[in-house]
Amino acid sequence: MSVLDWTFIVLLSSAILLLLCGFLCLFLKMKYSRTYRLLQKKQPKNKKKRKKWRQHRRQLQKKAQKSLRNMVLLFTFGLLFFVASFYARYYQLTHLNAADGEIIVQTYFLVDSIEKDLISIQNGAKPVGLKDKFHSMTAMLVSYGSQPPSTGLSTAGQQRLSKYYANTKEFGMNLNSQTIESLEKKETIANYLEDTKKLKNSQKVIFKQFKVNESALKQKK
Template sequence: MKILDWSFVLLLSLGILAFLFSLLYLYVFCAIGKQAKLLKKKRIKNKKKRKKVFRTIKKLNWQKKKKLRQVFICLLCCSVSTGTAFYLRYYQATNLGARDSEAVAQGYYLINKIEEQLDADVNEEDTSRVQKNIYELSAKLSSFGTTTADGALSKQGQILLNRFYVNMKELGLNLSNHSSAVLESEELYTNYKEDIKKTRNNQKKVFDYFKLNESSFEKSK
């Protein structure tokens, strides 16, 4: 389990424990109140005994106030712990973890490099070198076939991210199979430019959903 997962479990457990203690203190508070009421109803003629009962009632009232404070403290701890726990869960669901962040950054870099190679103005001598570069970059892109979104992310976030991973895998596989012909065929070139555009559209949806700053990826290229 990740640190955030452990933190969620720990905070939620503390919240539940605090709530149970608040119920216990509330029960004791009610029991003390009932005991104090019974003593108040007693008619005691003996002055000495009456003073003793009065002191007991006073002590019980002090204990009631103490238990009531403990109830509020436990409820406050419960609210803070559970609130923080669910905020952590929300944070996990709407923010990329280290593995997915690295995968998105790598995909962004590879797509840019592939497009640079496709659009490069090359002569016949450089063609084989560019084709080799396209093949190597495409092979790396196709490795996203084994990548899946973190299960802690929201359902919508997982759908968008997995769709982006599949797009990159398919683009990488198709392009690596035709890396030697893509520079020589206008039709293939146009088709792959459309595939890249489609992949970039899904990439943008991922960036928008997770509020990623594209300029930070450009700087890290």
């Protein structure tokens, strides 16, 4: 399990424990208050017994007040931990973990690099000099695209990443299978440039959904 998984479990478990202790303090407070009220009705006439009666009454009053303070503190911290646990879960559902983040970043750079090389071929460069480079980059795309997305994400997030990974893998496999002769055809290059455009559009949607700073990535190119 990831750090966020453990954070959610620890916070939620702590919240439940604190709230249970808070209810215990509430029960004790009610018990002491009830005993105090009953004791009020049984004031002894004997002076010696009345002194003990007052001491016992003060003790019950102090215990009731202490239980009330503890109850308020436990409920307060219990609710805070409860809110924090669900914020941790919400963050996990809406943000990429380290593995998915690495895949998105690396495929972003790979697709961009492949697109530039395809444009250079379209502008007259010889594909023979780029074949080995294509082979290396497409192999990496296939590897990244074969990974499953994190199960900690929301269902919609997992589906979006799964589709993007599958498209990335398919693009890498198809481009890797092309011969030098086929890469010399303008139609082939145009088709693959259209594919890179679609992948980049998918990346933008993912960046927006998972709050990835694309501007920071562009500065690293």
